[in-house]
Amino acid sequence: MxxxxxxxxxxxxxxxxxxxxxxxxxxxxxxxxxxxxxxxxxxxxxxxxxxxxxxxxxxxxxxxxxxxxxxxxxxxxxxxxxxxxxxxxxxxxxxxxxxxxxxxxxxxxxxxxxxxxxxxxxxxxxxxxxxxxxxxxxxxxxLPRHPVTPSDPLAAEAVELAVPRHSQHVHAGHHPRFDGGGVNWCSPASVAMVLGYWGRGPEPGELDWVGADDPAPIVDHAAMGTYDVSYQGTGNWPFNVAYAGRYGLAGFVTRLRSAAELESFVRAGIPVITSQSFKSHELPGSCYSTNGHILVVVGFTAGGDVIVNDPAAPRDDEVRRVYPRAAYENVWLRSSGSGGIAYVLHPPGHPLPPCTDGNW
Structure with a gap:
């Protein structure tokens, strides 16, 4: 024991x-x-x-x-x-x-x-x-073998956190030694967004190597700070949490089991990074298919749909998207994807929502 x-x-x-x-x-x-x-x-x-x-x-x-x-x-x-x-x-x-x-x-x-x-x-x-x-x-x-059962919204009031928006694709071709930006940088782009929300991240002097014309040097820095030289990518889940810890955030990787659990974090003021895979028709409004993708859940509409900062958008001003709750919950929670994986990053003094089922 x-x-x-x-x-x-x-x-x-x-x-x-x-x-x-x-x-x-x-x-x-x-x-x-x-x-x-x-x-x-x-x-x-x-x-x-x-x-x-x-x-x-x-x-x-x-x-x-x-x-x-x-x-x-x-x-x-x-x-x-x-x-x-x-x-x-x-x-x-x-x-x-x-x-x-x-x-x-x-x-x-x-x-x-x-x-x-x-x-x-x-x-x-x-x-x-x-x-x-x-x-x-x-x-x-x-993980379960059966289909996902949709959850009901926690409240009728909309909520949306002011999380900065960064597209991974504006970094296409950047720094090939860290997997080259673009399609490969969804996880560091998401972590950079959450760091920005909490007012954390590298000092200007830590970004000098990135390049003066870079649209968001913090994303390149996050890619450098999470890059796994064996896996040759930036999507190692605990490495992304550890990178955020450099800047004073507490964090962990867990599985959440419903959009209601996810909503409880957002309503507690904590944006959550989630991992999912899907075909474009399975997630209306996404306009792309993926074998594995990371994005940030930042809010919920009054009807319970999921507001995200999706770094797969081609430009920063298109990063905010609203995905239907049932569709999002299905592609995120199903066992053929990442099965509800989430990174939770927060200042140590910021309380987590109450947990009754043992997963945080």
Whole structure:
């Protein structure tokens, strides 16, 4: 069982059309040894995926490694899987491929179990002097096999947060060493928007390398700060959370299970970054298809439809879009996509909405 070093909330056994999710926060002691290992944490149901996320500060030359191992219902434990090596400077900043075995594998940022697991441990190894872990969480989940059941709006009043708007496509061809902008930069563009909403981000001197004619240097900086040299992309979920942590935000990756849960965050003043995939006809108004895309949910109309800042728009002034609630909820929550994945980024003092089902 978990001890006082982690705060655990266990997901309820839900109806078959909802994911089961358990999110656990850990407090890594400042004075811990270079290798810190949690106690074993019970999940509460047979899980098929584990996703850690973290925020940390690393001095030049310092970095951290985050690893997980799990226990099956039979009692057998897996080996340790490395879930990421990370530093602010990017030396290193990488996922670790080629770890698959009979128990599971690591798909960039997600441990995918080949047999369900019921408990896990997390390990943080600090390399070099001056690495401080400021936040650590692990999300365990089991995705449903059945269609999504639409949720009802929480309120009849519209809400919309004043989140800056950045198109990823105005950066097409920028900085090929960080995956070249354009279609590949949906995640850093979304994180840059949320940083701007909270009044956080790099100082002007940190942007000198970007180029004077760049329409939004903060997006290029976010791409540089999230780029995974192994995956060769900027879409590593925990790396995007860790990048925001450089600028004083708390953050985590989890699964939300309805647009109503998403709406509760927005009505608490917190924009949420979500991951989804779809064909253009499945999400009216999108005008594009995608195998995986990140955008920012910034509001809800009086009728409950979803207001987003979608960086897939060709220009900044077209980024704001309204998507039908049921269509958006379907493409976001279904298990053939990312299954309700969300990045939640907020100042540490800003309260989260009440949670009753254990996923934040």
């Amino acid at each position: 978990c001890d006082t070093r982690c705060e655990t909330t266990i997901g309820l056994v839900l109806t078959v059309d909802l994911a089961r999710v358990s999110f656990t926060r850990f407090a890594v002691p400042v004075a811990a040894e270079d290798v810190w290992t949690s106690d074993e944490c019970e999940i509460g149901f047979p899980a098929t995926q584990l996703v850690p996320s973290w925020t940390a500060r690393t001095a030049p030359g310092a970095w951290i490694e985050v690893a997980l191992r799990a226990r099956a219902a039979s009692g057998a434990r897996t080996k340790w899987y490395v879930m990421g090596r990370w530093s602010e400077a990017g030396d290193p900043r990488m996922s670790v491929p080629g770890q698959g075995d009979v128990d599971g594998d690591v798909a960039v940022d997600t441990f995918v179990a080949r047999r369900p697991v019921v408990a896990y441990q997390v390990r943080v190894t600090r390399h070099g002097a001056g690495a401080l872990v400021t936040g650590l969480g692990v999300m365990a989940s089991a």
